[in-house]
Amino acid sequence: MCSSFDDSARADGALGTSPTRRALWNLRSSEVATIACPTCGAARRAPCRTLWDRPTTVLHRGRTIRYVKMRFALDLAEPHERPVRHRAAPPLSGPGLTAAPAPHPQPWRLPLHELADLVNVSFLDLAKVVTAHACGLQRTGLDELLFGPDRIEQSIDALTYAMHDRQIRREVRVLSGGRPEEIEDLAAQERAVRERLRNTERRLKRQRIAELTAAGILPFPAPTDDSRRLARAWLGRYLPDEKEALVRRLAAGKGLAPLATVHIRSIPEKITRCIDNGWLAAPVTDAVHQLLELDGLAFRRRIVADAAQQDARDDALCHPLVLNRWRDQLTETLAEMAPSAENAHTKHLHDLTLTSRPRSDAQLRRLHNRRRLFAVLLQRRSESVRLITSLNDGMSLAERHDPSYELLKQAGDQAYDELVRRHPDLYRHIRNHLARYETRYGRLQLAEPRGQLRARIYDELDQMRPAHLASPARR
Numbered sequence: 101m102c103s104s105f106d107d108s109a110r111a112d113g114a115l116g117t118s119p120t121r122r123a124l125w126n127l128r129s130s131e132v133a134t135i136a137c138p139t140c141g142a143a144r145r146a147p148c149r150t151l152w153d154r155p156t157t158v159l160h161r162g163r164t165i166r167y168v169k170m171r172f173a174l175d176l177a178e179p180h181e182r183p184v185r186h187r188a189a190p191p192l193s194g195p196g197l198t199a200a201p202a203p204h205p206q207p208w209r210l211p212l213h214e215l216a217d218l219v220n221v222s223f224l225d226l227a228k229v230v231t232a233h234a235c236g237l238q239r240t241g242l243d244e245l246l247f248g249p250d251r252i253e254q255s256i257d258a259l260t261y262a263m264h265d266r267q268i269r270r271e272v273r274v275l276s277g278g279r280p281e282e283i284e285d286l287a288a289q290e291r292a293v294r295e296r297l298r299n300t301e302r303r304l305k306r307q308r309i310a311e312l313t314a315a316g317i318l319p320f321p322a323p324t325d326d327s328r329r330l331a332r333a334w335l336g337r338y339l340p341d342e343k344e345a346l347v348r349r350l351a352a353g354k355g356l357a358p359l360a361t362v363h364i365r366s367i368p369e370k371i372t373r374c375i376d377n378g379w380l381a382a383p384v385t386d387a388v389h390q391l392l393e394l395d396g397l398a399f400r401r402r403i404v405a406d407a408a409q410q411d412a413r414d415d416a417l418c419h420p421l422v423l424n425r426w427r428d429q430l431t432e433t434l435a436e437m438a439p440s441a442e443n444a445h446t447k448h449l450h451d452l453t454l455t456s457r458p459r460s461d462a463q464l465r466r467l468h469n470r471r472r473l474f475a476v477l478l479q480r481r482s483e484s485v486r487l488i489t490s491l492n493d494g495m496s497l498a499e500r501h502d503p504s505y506e507l508l509k510q511a512g513d514q515a516y517d518e519l520v521r522r523h524p525d526l527y528r529h530i531r532n533h534l535a536r537y538e539t540r541y542g543r544l545q546l547a548e549p550r551g552q553l554r555a556r557i558y559d560e561l562d563q564m565r566p567a568h569l570a571s572p573a574r575r
Protein backbone atom coordinates (compact mmCIF):
# COMPACT_ATOMS: atom_id res chain seq x y z
CA MET A 101 0.00 0.00 0.00
CA CYS A 102 1.14 3.59 -0.61
CA SER A 103 4.43 2.43 -2.10
CA SER A 104 5.41 5.84 -3.38
CA PHE A 105 4.55 7.72 -0.21
CA ASP A 106 8.06 9.15 0.18
CA ASP A 107 8.17 10.53 -3.35
CA SER A 108 4.80 12.17 -3.26
CA ALA A 109 5.47 13.58 0.20
CA ARG A 110 8.58 15.23 -1.18
CA ALA A 111 6.78 16.56 -4.20
CA ASP A 112 3.88 17.74 -2.11
CA GLY A 113 3.69 21.50 -1.83
CA ALA A 114 1.07 21.58 0.88
CA LEU A 115 2.88 19.26 3.24
CA GLY A 116 6.38 19.96 2.04
CA THR A 117 8.93 22.27 3.51
CA SER A 118 9.30 25.84 2.50
CA PRO A 119 11.84 28.52 3.37
CA THR A 120 9.59 30.29 5.82
CA ARG A 121 9.14 27.13 7.88
CA ARG A 122 12.80 26.20 8.02
CA ALA A 123 13.26 27.75 11.42
CA LEU A 124 10.89 25.26 12.99
CA TRP A 125 13.34 22.49 12.30
CA ASN A 126 15.73 24.02 14.68
CA LEU A 127 13.23 24.60 17.45
CA ARG A 128 13.33 22.63 20.70
CA SER A 129 10.55 22.19 23.23
CA SER A 130 13.00 23.30 25.89
CA GLU A 131 13.43 26.62 24.07
CA VAL A 132 9.68 27.14 23.74
CA ALA A 133 9.38 26.42 27.45
CA THR A 134 11.58 29.41 28.24
CA ILE A 135 8.48 31.59 27.95
CA ALA A 136 5.35 31.32 30.11
CA CYS A 137 2.41 29.61 28.40
CA PRO A 138 -0.35 32.04 27.41
CA THR A 139 -2.87 29.16 27.38
CA CYS A 140 -2.42 27.23 30.64
CA GLY A 141 -0.37 29.76 32.54
CA ALA A 142 2.57 27.37 33.00
CA ALA A 143 5.56 29.31 34.31
CA ARG A 144 8.81 29.74 32.37
CA ARG A 145 10.67 26.45 32.01
CA ALA A 146 7.71 24.52 33.44
CA PRO A 147 5.85 21.97 31.31
CA CYS A 148 2.38 22.82 30.06
CA ARG A 149 -0.54 21.62 32.18
CA THR A 150 -3.58 19.74 30.96
CA LEU A 151 -7.07 20.90 31.78
CA TRP A 152 -6.87 18.58 34.81
CA ASP A 153 -3.70 20.35 35.90
CA ARG A 154 -1.38 17.46 35.15
CA PRO A 155 1.95 18.11 33.44
CA THR A 156 2.01 17.05 29.80
CA THR A 157 4.85 16.56 27.34
CA VAL A 158 2.75 18.35 24.73
CA LEU A 159 3.16 22.09 24.42
CA HIS A 160 0.16 24.30 23.95
CA ARG A 161 0.26 25.61 20.44
CA GLY A 162 -0.27 29.14 21.66
CA ARG A 163 3.03 28.90 23.54
CA THR A 164 4.97 27.63 20.53
CA ILE A 165 3.47 30.25 18.28
CA ARG A 166 4.20 33.05 20.65
CA TYR A 167 7.77 31.83 21.03
CA VAL A 168 8.33 31.43 17.30
CA LYS A 169 6.85 34.83 16.55
CA MET A 170 9.00 36.46 19.19
CA ARG A 171 12.15 34.77 18.05
CA PHE A 172 11.83 34.68 14.29
CA ALA A 173 8.97 37.06 13.50
CA LEU A 174 7.77 34.36 11.13
CA ASP A 175 4.85 34.12 8.77
CA LEU A 176 3.31 30.77 9.70
CA ALA A 177 0.50 30.76 7.16
CA GLU A 178 -0.20 27.58 5.23
CA PRO A 179 1.67 27.35 1.93
CA HIS A 180 -1.56 27.05 -0.03
CA GLU A 181 -3.10 30.00 1.77
CA ARG A 182 -0.13 32.27 1.09
CA PRO A 183 -0.26 34.80 -1.72
CA VAL A 184 2.00 33.70 -4.56
CA ARG A 185 4.82 36.04 -3.79
CA HIS A 186 8.31 34.76 -3.29
CA ARG A 187 9.96 36.23 -0.30
CA ALA A 188 13.46 35.69 0.98
CA ALA A 189 13.79 33.36 3.92
CA PRO A 190 14.02 35.20 7.22
CA PRO A 191 17.56 35.70 8.43
CA LEU A 192 18.42 32.91 10.83
CA SER A 193 21.73 34.15 12.11
CA GLY A 194 21.75 36.23 15.22
CA PRO A 195 22.56 36.18 18.87
CA GLY A 196 21.60 32.95 20.59
CA LEU A 197 20.78 31.05 17.40
CA THR A 198 22.38 27.71 16.70
CA ALA A 199 23.13 26.52 13.19
CA ALA A 200 19.98 25.21 11.52
CA PRO A 201 20.21 21.70 10.07
CA ALA A 202 18.75 21.26 6.61
CA PRO A 203 15.04 20.40 6.65
CA HIS A 204 14.54 16.67 6.78
CA PRO A 205 12.33 15.50 3.91
CA GLN A 206 11.39 12.43 5.97
CA PRO A 207 11.05 13.56 9.57
CA TRP A 208 10.06 10.05 10.70
CA ARG A 209 13.69 9.03 10.16
CA LEU A 210 14.92 11.46 12.83
CA PRO A 211 16.09 10.08 16.19
CA LEU A 212 13.00 9.55 18.31
CA HIS A 213 13.65 12.35 20.79
CA GLU A 214 14.20 14.81 17.93
CA LEU A 215 11.04 13.58 16.27
CA ALA A 216 9.09 14.02 19.52
CA ASP A 217 10.34 17.56 19.69
CA LEU A 218 9.54 18.27 16.09
CA VAL A 219 5.92 17.10 16.23
CA ASN A 220 5.58 19.12 19.41
CA VAL A 221 6.32 22.35 17.63
CA SER A 222 5.09 21.70 14.08
CA PHE A 223 1.59 20.48 13.27
CA LEU A 224 2.35 19.98 9.57
CA ASP A 225 5.25 17.70 10.43
CA LEU A 226 3.02 15.77 12.79
CA ALA A 227 0.63 15.39 9.84
CA LYS A 228 3.48 14.02 7.70
CA VAL A 229 4.47 11.51 10.35
CA VAL A 230 0.95 10.22 11.08
CA THR A 231 0.42 9.84 7.34
CA ALA A 232 3.62 7.83 6.95
CA HIS A 233 2.60 5.72 9.93
CA ALA A 234 -0.87 5.15 8.47
CA CYS A 235 0.75 4.09 5.20
CA GLY A 236 2.67 1.32 6.92
CA LEU A 237 5.76 2.94 8.44
CA GLN A 238 6.79 1.01 11.55
CA ARG A 239 9.27 2.06 14.15
CA THR A 240 9.90 1.21 17.79
CA GLY A 241 8.31 3.79 20.05
CA LEU A 242 6.46 5.59 17.26
CA ASP A 243 3.05 4.18 18.15
CA GLU A 244 3.37 5.33 21.76
CA LEU A 245 4.69 8.73 20.66
CA LEU A 246 1.77 9.39 18.32
CA PHE A 247 -1.08 7.70 20.16
CA GLY A 248 -0.10 7.80 23.83
CA PRO A 249 -2.46 9.72 26.11
CA ASP A 250 -0.58 13.01 25.71
CA ARG A 251 -0.80 13.21 21.96
CA ILE A 252 -3.66 11.02 20.75
CA GLU A 253 -6.06 13.93 20.24
CA GLN A 254 -3.50 15.98 18.32
CA SER A 255 -2.75 12.94 16.17
CA ILE A 256 -6.45 12.51 15.41
CA ASP A 257 -6.52 16.16 14.38
CA ALA A 258 -3.45 15.67 12.17
CA LEU A 259 -4.98 12.54 10.59
CA THR A 260 -8.17 14.48 9.85
CA TYR A 261 -6.12 17.19 8.17
CA ALA A 262 -4.10 14.64 6.17
CA MET A 263 -7.23 12.77 5.08
CA HIS A 264 -8.88 15.96 3.75
CA ASP A 265 -5.62 17.02 2.14
CA ARG A 266 -5.28 13.78 0.20
CA GLN A 267 -8.95 13.80 -0.80
CA ILE A 268 -8.92 17.36 -2.11
CA ARG A 269 -5.69 16.85 -4.01
CA ARG A 270 -7.06 13.68 -5.56
CA GLU A 271 -10.25 15.50 -6.56
CA VAL A 272 -8.30 18.29 -8.23
CA ARG A 273 -6.22 15.81 -10.19
CA VAL A 274 -9.23 13.77 -11.25
CA LEU A 275 -11.17 16.86 -12.35
CA SER A 276 -8.23 18.41 -14.20
CA GLY A 277 -7.15 15.15 -15.85
CA GLY A 278 -4.06 14.18 -13.84
CA ARG A 279 -1.90 11.07 -14.27
CA PRO A 280 -3.73 7.88 -13.23
CA GLU A 281 -0.78 6.54 -11.15
CA GLU A 282 -0.64 9.77 -9.18
CA ILE A 283 -4.39 9.66 -8.58
CA GLU A 284 -4.20 6.03 -7.44
CA ASP A 285 -1.37 6.88 -5.02
CA LEU A 286 -3.37 9.70 -3.47
CA ALA A 287 -6.45 7.48 -3.23
CA ALA A 288 -4.43 4.75 -1.49
CA GLN A 289 -3.00 7.21 1.02
CA GLU A 290 -6.43 8.67 1.62
CA ARG A 291 -7.85 5.21 2.35
CA ALA A 292 -4.97 4.33 4.68
CA VAL A 293 -5.25 7.60 6.60
CA ARG A 294 -9.03 7.29 6.85
CA GLU A 295 -8.76 3.79 8.28
CA ARG A 296 -6.09 4.85 10.78
CA LEU A 297 -8.24 7.80 11.80
CA ARG A 298 -11.24 5.58 12.52
CA ASN A 299 -9.04 3.15 14.49
CA THR A 300 -7.56 5.96 16.52
CA GLU A 301 -10.97 7.45 17.28
CA ARG A 302 -12.06 4.04 18.57
CA ARG A 303 -8.89 3.83 20.63
CA LEU A 304 -9.60 7.23 22.20
CA LYS A 305 -13.15 6.14 22.99
CA ARG A 306 -11.87 2.97 24.68
CA GLN A 307 -9.48 5.09 26.77
CA ARG A 308 -12.33 7.38 27.85
CA ILE A 309 -14.62 4.51 28.79
CA ALA A 310 -11.84 2.82 30.77
CA GLU A 311 -11.11 6.01 32.69
CA LEU A 312 -14.76 6.79 33.44
CA THR A 313 -15.41 3.19 34.45
CA ALA A 314 -12.41 3.15 36.79
CA ALA A 315 -13.76 6.32 38.42
CA GLY A 316 -17.19 4.74 38.92
CA ILE A 317 -18.97 7.16 36.57
CA LEU A 318 -19.76 4.49 34.00
CA PRO A 319 -21.88 2.55 33.54
CA PHE A 320 -24.68 5.02 34.26
CA PRO A 321 -27.10 3.59 36.81
CA ALA A 322 -30.33 2.31 35.29
CA PRO A 323 -33.41 4.42 36.13
CA THR A 324 -34.79 3.26 39.45
CA ASP A 325 -37.78 0.90 39.55
CA ASP A 326 -38.21 1.52 43.28
CA SER A 327 -41.43 3.54 43.60
CA ARG A 328 -40.38 5.11 46.93
CA ARG A 329 -37.13 6.44 45.47
CA LEU A 330 -38.87 7.63 42.32
CA ALA A 331 -41.63 9.40 44.28
CA ARG A 332 -39.00 11.13 46.42
CA ALA A 333 -37.02 12.22 43.35
CA TRP A 334 -40.14 13.58 41.62
CA LEU A 335 -41.18 15.46 44.72
CA GLY A 336 -37.73 17.09 44.81
CA ARG A 337 -38.02 17.99 41.16
CA TYR A 338 -41.49 19.42 41.78
CA LEU A 339 -40.12 21.68 44.53
CA PRO A 340 -36.68 22.64 43.12
CA ASP A 341 -36.10 25.88 45.04
CA GLU A 342 -37.01 24.35 48.37
CA LYS A 343 -34.85 21.33 47.63
CA GLU A 344 -31.83 23.44 46.67
CA ALA A 345 -32.15 25.56 49.82
CA LEU A 346 -32.27 22.39 51.91
CA VAL A 347 -29.23 20.89 50.17
CA ARG A 348 -27.27 24.08 50.75
CA ARG A 349 -28.21 24.22 54.42
CA LEU A 350 -27.45 20.56 55.05
CA ALA A 351 -24.15 20.80 53.12
CA ALA A 352 -23.09 23.87 55.10
CA GLY A 353 -23.84 21.87 58.27
CA LYS A 354 -21.33 19.26 57.04
CA GLY A 355 -18.70 21.96 56.61
CA LEU A 356 -18.88 22.25 52.82
CA ALA A 357 -17.83 25.60 51.33
CA PRO A 358 -20.68 27.51 49.63
CA LEU A 359 -18.65 27.41 46.39
CA ALA A 360 -18.99 23.61 46.24
CA THR A 361 -22.79 23.71 46.63
CA VAL A 362 -23.71 26.46 44.17
CA HIS A 363 -26.72 25.27 42.23
CA ILE A 364 -25.83 24.94 38.57
CA ARG A 365 -28.31 26.23 36.01
CA SER A 366 -26.18 26.43 32.86
CA ILE A 367 -23.06 24.97 31.27
CA PRO A 368 -20.99 28.17 31.68
CA GLU A 369 -21.94 28.21 35.38
CA LYS A 370 -20.81 24.63 35.72
CA ILE A 371 -17.48 25.34 34.00
CA THR A 372 -16.93 28.47 36.05
CA ARG A 373 -17.60 26.53 39.24
CA CYS A 374 -15.03 23.91 38.21
CA ILE A 375 -12.44 26.61 37.48
CA ASP A 376 -13.22 28.44 40.74
CA ASN A 377 -12.90 25.21 42.73
CA GLY A 378 -9.54 24.53 41.12
CA TRP A 379 -10.90 21.39 39.39
CA LEU A 380 -10.01 22.70 35.95
CA ALA A 381 -6.77 24.47 35.10
CA ALA A 382 -8.12 26.98 32.61
CA PRO A 383 -7.13 30.52 33.53
CA VAL A 384 -9.60 33.06 32.19
CA THR A 385 -6.97 35.28 30.57
CA ASP A 386 -7.42 38.65 28.87
CA ALA A 387 -7.44 36.83 25.52
CA VAL A 388 -10.36 34.69 26.72
CA HIS A 389 -12.23 37.71 28.10
CA GLN A 390 -11.83 39.52 24.79
CA LEU A 391 -13.07 36.49 22.89
CA LEU A 392 -16.12 36.14 25.14
CA GLU A 393 -17.05 39.76 24.50
CA LEU A 394 -16.87 39.63 20.69
CA ASP A 395 -20.11 40.04 18.78
CA GLY A 396 -21.26 37.36 16.35
CA LEU A 397 -19.58 38.80 13.29
CA ALA A 398 -16.23 39.43 14.97
CA PHE A 399 -16.28 35.95 16.49
CA ARG A 400 -16.97 34.49 13.05
CA ARG A 401 -14.01 36.39 11.59
CA ARG A 402 -11.87 35.01 14.36
CA ILE A 403 -12.76 31.37 13.68
CA VAL A 404 -12.24 31.75 9.95
CA ALA A 405 -8.84 33.37 10.58
CA ASP A 406 -7.95 30.45 12.85
CA ALA A 407 -9.08 27.96 10.21
CA ALA A 408 -6.86 29.63 7.62
CA GLN A 409 -3.71 28.42 9.33
CA GLN A 410 -2.78 24.97 10.55
CA ASP A 411 0.53 25.59 12.25
CA ALA A 412 -0.52 28.74 14.08
CA ARG A 413 -3.58 28.00 16.14
CA ASP A 414 -5.80 30.20 18.24
CA ASP A 415 -5.64 28.44 21.60
CA ALA A 416 -8.11 30.83 23.21
CA LEU A 417 -10.87 29.20 21.12
CA CYS A 418 -10.18 25.96 23.03
CA HIS A 419 -10.91 27.56 26.38
CA PRO A 420 -13.74 25.70 28.16
CA LEU A 421 -15.89 28.83 28.34
CA VAL A 422 -15.56 29.43 24.58
CA LEU A 423 -15.87 25.85 23.31
CA ASN A 424 -19.63 25.63 22.88
CA ARG A 425 -19.85 28.91 21.01
CA TRP A 426 -16.93 27.85 18.82
CA ARG A 427 -18.63 24.59 17.86
CA ASP A 428 -22.00 26.25 17.19
CA GLN A 429 -20.47 29.01 15.07
CA LEU A 430 -18.44 26.46 13.12
CA THR A 431 -21.60 24.53 12.34
CA GLU A 432 -23.37 27.70 11.20
CA THR A 433 -20.42 28.78 9.07
CA LEU A 434 -20.21 25.31 7.52
CA ALA A 435 -23.92 25.39 6.66
CA GLU A 436 -23.52 28.74 4.92
CA MET A 437 -20.40 27.65 3.05
CA ALA A 438 -21.65 24.23 1.95
CA PRO A 439 -23.27 25.32 -1.35
CA SER A 440 -20.22 27.23 -2.58
CA ALA A 441 -17.94 24.35 -1.54
CA GLU A 442 -20.32 22.04 -3.47
CA ASN A 443 -20.79 19.85 -0.45
CA ALA A 444 -24.30 18.50 -0.03
CA HIS A 445 -24.20 18.62 3.79
CA THR A 446 -22.00 19.63 6.72
CA LYS A 447 -21.32 16.17 8.14
CA HIS A 448 -18.12 15.37 6.27
CA LEU A 449 -16.32 16.15 3.03
CA HIS A 450 -18.17 14.26 0.34
CA ASP A 451 -16.38 12.99 -2.75
CA LEU A 452 -16.59 15.69 -5.41
CA THR A 453 -15.51 13.37 -8.21
CA LEU A 454 -18.74 11.38 -7.84
CA THR A 455 -20.78 14.34 -9.12
CA SER A 456 -18.29 16.01 -11.41
CA ARG A 457 -19.28 18.43 -14.11
CA PRO A 458 -17.01 20.32 -16.52
CA ARG A 459 -15.28 23.39 -15.13
CA SER A 460 -12.67 25.83 -16.32
CA ASP A 461 -9.26 25.91 -14.63
CA ALA A 462 -10.14 29.17 -12.88
CA GLN A 463 -13.44 27.74 -11.60
CA LEU A 464 -11.64 24.66 -10.37
CA ARG A 465 -9.05 26.71 -8.51
CA ARG A 466 -11.74 28.79 -6.83
CA LEU A 467 -13.68 25.69 -5.84
CA HIS A 468 -10.51 24.03 -4.61
CA ASN A 469 -9.81 26.97 -2.29
CA ARG A 470 -13.38 26.95 -0.99
CA ARG A 471 -13.15 23.24 -0.27
CA ARG A 472 -9.81 23.66 1.50
CA LEU A 473 -11.41 26.15 3.88
CA PHE A 474 -14.56 24.05 4.24
CA ALA A 475 -12.42 21.00 5.10
CA VAL A 476 -10.49 22.89 7.77
CA LEU A 477 -13.73 24.10 9.33
CA LEU A 478 -14.91 20.47 9.46
CA GLN A 479 -11.58 19.54 11.06
CA ARG A 480 -11.96 22.31 13.64
CA ARG A 481 -15.51 21.28 14.42
CA SER A 482 -14.39 17.70 15.08
CA GLU A 483 -11.72 19.14 17.34
CA SER A 484 -14.22 21.29 19.23
CA VAL A 485 -16.54 18.30 19.72
CA ARG A 486 -13.65 16.19 21.05
CA LEU A 487 -12.65 19.00 23.40
CA ILE A 488 -16.23 19.38 24.66
CA THR A 489 -16.43 15.64 25.30
CA SER A 490 -13.19 15.60 27.22
CA LEU A 491 -14.21 18.73 29.12
CA ASN A 492 -17.44 17.04 30.24
CA ASP A 493 -15.54 13.89 31.21
CA GLY A 494 -13.05 15.99 33.11
CA MET A 495 -15.71 17.87 35.02
CA SER A 496 -17.41 14.61 36.01
CA LEU A 497 -14.08 13.12 37.12
CA ALA A 498 -13.13 16.23 39.07
CA GLU A 499 -16.47 16.38 40.88
CA ARG A 500 -16.27 12.69 41.65
CA HIS A 501 -12.75 12.86 43.05
CA ASP A 502 -13.39 15.90 45.21
CA PRO A 503 -14.05 15.19 48.90
CA SER A 504 -17.19 17.32 48.63
CA TYR A 505 -18.80 14.74 46.30
CA GLU A 506 -19.77 12.18 48.96
CA LEU A 507 -20.85 14.87 51.42
CA LEU A 508 -22.98 16.57 48.79
CA LYS A 509 -24.54 13.24 47.89
CA GLN A 510 -25.43 12.65 51.54
CA ALA A 511 -26.83 16.17 51.82
CA GLY A 512 -28.95 15.54 48.72
CA ASP A 513 -30.24 12.29 50.15
CA GLN A 514 -31.19 13.94 53.44
CA ALA A 515 -32.82 16.86 51.61
CA TYR A 516 -35.15 14.42 49.80
CA ASP A 517 -36.11 12.78 53.09
CA GLU A 518 -36.76 16.17 54.68
CA LEU A 519 -39.00 17.17 51.75
CA VAL A 520 -41.06 14.00 52.25
CA ARG A 521 -41.48 14.92 55.93
CA ARG A 522 -42.53 18.48 55.06
CA HIS A 523 -44.99 17.52 52.31
CA PRO A 524 -46.50 14.15 53.27
CA ASP A 525 -49.69 14.83 51.24
CA LEU A 526 -47.81 15.52 48.00
CA TYR A 527 -45.51 12.55 48.52
CA ARG A 528 -48.43 10.23 49.27
CA HIS A 529 -50.26 11.41 46.15
CA ILE A 530 -47.26 10.55 43.95
CA ARG A 531 -46.87 7.17 45.66
CA ASN A 532 -50.58 6.37 45.21
CA HIS A 533 -50.40 7.25 41.54
CA LEU A 534 -47.30 5.11 41.03
CA ALA A 535 -48.90 2.21 42.95
CA ARG A 536 -51.00 1.50 39.82
CA TYR A 537 -47.82 0.43 38.05
CA GLU A 538 -46.36 -1.71 40.81
CA THR A 539 -45.88 -5.38 39.95
CA ARG A 540 -45.18 -6.17 43.60
CA TYR A 541 -44.70 -3.95 46.62
CA GLY A 542 -42.44 -1.01 45.73
CA ARG A 543 -41.39 -2.36 42.29
CA LEU A 544 -42.42 -0.42 39.21
CA GLN A 545 -43.07 -1.37 35.65
CA LEU A 546 -44.10 1.78 33.79
CA ALA A 547 -46.22 1.39 30.68
CA GLU A 548 -45.61 4.91 29.36
CA PRO A 549 -42.64 7.28 29.11
CA ARG A 550 -41.66 8.60 32.54
CA GLY A 551 -41.76 12.25 31.43
CA GLN A 552 -45.42 11.92 30.37
CA LEU A 553 -46.48 10.30 33.60
CA ARG A 554 -44.54 12.86 35.62
CA ALA A 555 -46.24 15.76 33.80
CA ARG A 556 -49.70 14.29 34.57
CA ILE A 557 -48.84 13.83 38.24
CA TYR A 558 -47.48 17.38 38.47
CA ASP A 559 -50.78 18.69 37.06
CA GLU A 560 -52.61 16.87 39.84
CA LEU A 561 -50.20 18.22 42.48
CA ASP A 562 -50.77 21.77 41.21
CA GLN A 563 -54.54 21.28 41.73
CA MET A 564 -53.94 20.16 45.31
CA ARG A 565 -52.18 23.42 46.18
CA PRO A 566 -53.13 27.12 46.15
CA ALA A 567 -52.46 28.71 42.74
CA HIS A 568 -49.54 30.83 43.97
CA LEU A 569 -47.73 27.67 45.10
CA ALA A 570 -47.73 25.99 41.70
CA SER A 571 -44.33 24.48 41.08
CA PRO A 572 -41.77 26.35 38.96
CA ALA A 573 -41.14 22.92 37.43
CA ARG A 574 -44.55 23.38 35.71
CA ARG A 575 -44.18 27.00 34.70
Ligand SMILES: [Zn+2]
Nearest residue numbers: 137140148160
Ligand atom coordinates in the same frame (compact mmCIF):
# COMPACT_ATOMS: atom_id res chain seq x y z
ZN1 LIG B 1 0.42 25.57 28.18
